[in-house]
Amino acid sequence: LDPQTADTLPGVPVADISATGPGDTPVQQAMQLMREHGPVFVRRLYGRDALFVGDPDLVAELADERRFAKHVGPGLENVREFAADGLFTAYNDEPNWAKAHDILMPAFALGSMRTYHPVMLKVARRLIDSWDRDARAGRPVNVPDDMTRMTLDTIGLAGFDYDFGSFERPEPHPFVESMVRCLEWSMKRLARVPGRDYSAADAAFRDDAAYLAQVVDDVIAARTGTDQSAAEDLLGLMLTAAHPADGTTLDTANIRNQVITFLIAGHETTSGAMSFALYYLAKHPTALDRVRREVDDLWGDQADPEPTYDEIGRLTYTRQVLNEALRLWPTAAVFSREAREDTLLGGRIPLRAGQAALVLTPMLHRQPVWGDNPELFDPARFTAEAEQARPVHAFKPFGTGERACIGRQFALHEATMLLAMLVHRYRLHDHADYRLTVKETLTLKPEGFTLTLTPRTTAE
Ligand code: HEM
Secondary structure: OOOOHHHHOOOOOEEEOOOOOOOOOHHHHHHHHHHHHOOEEEEEEOOEEEEEEOOHHHHHHHOOOOOEEEOOOHHHHHHHHHHOOOOOOOOOOOHHHHHHHHHHHHHHOHHHHHHHHHHHHHHHHHHHHHHHHHHHHOOOEEHHHHHHHHHHHHHHHHHHOOOOOHHHOOOOOHHHHHHHHHHHHHHHHHHOOOOOOOHHHHHHHHHHHHHHHHHHHHHHHOOOOOOOOOOOOHHHHHHHOOOOOOOOOOOHHHHHHHHHHHHHHOOHHHHHHHHHHHHHHHHOHHHHHHHHHHHHHHHOOOOOOOOOHHHHHOOHHHHHHHHHHHHHOOOEOEEEEEEOOOEEEOOOEEEOOOOEEEEEHHHHOOOHHHOOOOOOOOHHHHOHHHHHHOOHHHOOOOOOHHHOOOOHHHHHHHHHHHHHHHHHHEEEEOOOOOOOOEEEEOEEEEOOOEEEEEEOOOOO
């Protein structure tokens, strides 16, 4: 939207936040504004306008691929500074988007998850070994930190056969620290006060971005020239698979952008999703109990079950828990759509071709279609019958259309298996009576969430 447009959007309230700025929690601020102003409003910051939408009917229109497409807005433009034309941040018409999408799609089809299953299991066991040590020592575990260790190692190994060895480090891998700072820079850059000097922040960002690129070059170098270069993981496909249409492979610069993209997109959001799910389980004994019954039905009192690929598909209730956590805190909380042609959104909001609307997913997920107590954590919202009774576009944690999340099945398989294994093995103690604080670094996480653990006994 250009600055003048908002005043001409009939009936759409304008919330000017220039006095305070968006602060450290822009998503939660936008949620609050939507509570005050209703499910469509314009947020104005220093004369720049953004149209936020949470209304399910309007989101259904925005999901119509004939009228709207993904918009690479200011937030993603900032991420482009370090991920360039990787899949997540590519423009719709950038040739490398379609090319990489076509080459990599087969690696994410549901059937391919069977290939990743053993690696996911191996890394889940690393987490369990680490949590066993913490449990024995009576030490609390930092849930989001350990989930991040686990998801980074998983995407590193499953995608690129590269081992970040995160559980052998007392601090997060430096890649994670640089990446989080890059994401923070992207988020905070949106809130810059005109006229202020940000050169120090920009210089620090460039150092971090250079470090990410260097790690990725190491990941690629570890593979090229070896007889493993044709392995059928993501990197193998990127290095060797030819596009069906023209027979060419991805170029080196694009491969680097894709690897950065997958390392980031492949772990940050999944780690947050598992952390929120554990948070809700720790606070909801009835739901925890049902997950327990589900996993006990599968694995009984085996000390170290060997979950199979097919068993993960049978963990229906565990999956419902994950979906419900993603409803309340979809960890990639905003996606942006642009009009293909001049159009009227909802028959009343005029948008010109190229103009954007931001879908504020956490608020879409709290609209009246979710019943009269949307804040309540209730996995029963995701039984097959309940899902069928709801409009399809009411739940959008993975975005929409052809630019929706390519890694959805990957994330769901990894997260469902880990949650099930943890609930099977431990009793979770909310020892600190944790009060939820959601930290934002473009993605969302429950900040400082810790648990203590005791092994479950068969007598339980
Ligand atoms: C795209 C969410 C896990 C890779 C997206 C989008 C969302 C999303 C909302 C669309 C963004 C937009 O429209 O601008 C999530 C969530 C995850 C998750 C909530 C976990 C719970 C993953 C994983 C991977 C991945 C595990 C890789 C292994 C990608 C990529 C795209 C994407 C490459 C860009 C696709 C394209 O535009 O072609 N994700 N994601 N994501 N995601 Fe995920």
